[in-house]
Amino acid sequence: MIERHWREYLRKMRGTTRGSPPRVSNAEMFWSWVGAFLGITALVWSGRLFFDGSDLVLMIGSFGASAVLLYGAVRSPLAQPRNVLGGHIISALIGVLSWKLLQPVPWLAPAVAVATAIAIMHATRTLHPPGGATALIAVIGSPEIHHLGFWYVLVPATLGPLILLVVALLINNIPRSRRYPEIWF
Template identity: 50%
Template sequence: MLKIFFKKMQGGGLSPARKPFTKILWSWLGAFIGIYLVSIVSELSQVNVLNSLFLVGSFGASAVLIYGAPDADFSQPRNLLGGHIISAFIGVSIFKFFPLDVTILGALAVSFSIVAMHFTRTLHPPGGATALIAVIGSSELHNTGYMFVVTPIATGAIILLIIALFINNLSNNTKRHYPKYWL
């Protein structure tokens, strides 16, 4: 039984080929513009820029998905928006209503976010980071309460989505389009 367990870890397939240079270039352009705009909006809306910059962390992972793998289910608009918003709400709620150690709160926020994203069909891996940020963030972040869900999370996700809609559909390649679906 142990032998079978470890055999599963060997894999069996080959690594996929590198994407064409044009796809890499479009991915770079979308990620640059999207993250830059989120950072600018964060800078303009926050009193202390250093406290707002770490919020871009989960958006960095979203950028990889929506610009680098726009066809993936995790990258679709409902996943991007729903995953971040649901996870932010859960993270804020867990921190607000459970007087436990931050290590337990972080684990609860991420695990409940995964469950909620599964049930709502909005699974977006960076949402787990968003839930964790809501728990481990600064006291300044915690003082914003549920406004954290609206800004920077919903606002940032919408900015990334708008840029993804624009950039991913600029290419002349008919196979590169975004999104695959909305609902």
């Protein structure tokens, strides 16, 4: 009985589909590239314009993953405005709280931040995978990130996704083959 259970368990790991995912059109690749280029450029430019100009204040690694969803998977539920904004904001808040409460136990804070962010994003229907990275960055980030404290939730974790969303609205609706968003809130 136990052996059968293990075989069934391991069989699940084979997957259900053979082969590669379908290739997207050249036009789809082009618009994904344009959107990502302009979205990330807008973050860098805004950070330099509205902040001290010497640092990439609005740039955290999780925004690269958000760009993949916003410009490369525009129809995905994970790329919709509710998920993008809610996922980053909730995860940033949880990440900052985890750092503040668990700073004396640095091995525990990252796991609590990411796991709790996932659970709360599920509960609020705002699941956005890059949010897990936003929570993690709040915990393992530089002293400058830690010094921001709850400001991290506003800048970069709210303002950054807002900028990416504005670019997504403008760019993703240019070609007839795209429509963004599918769902607002």
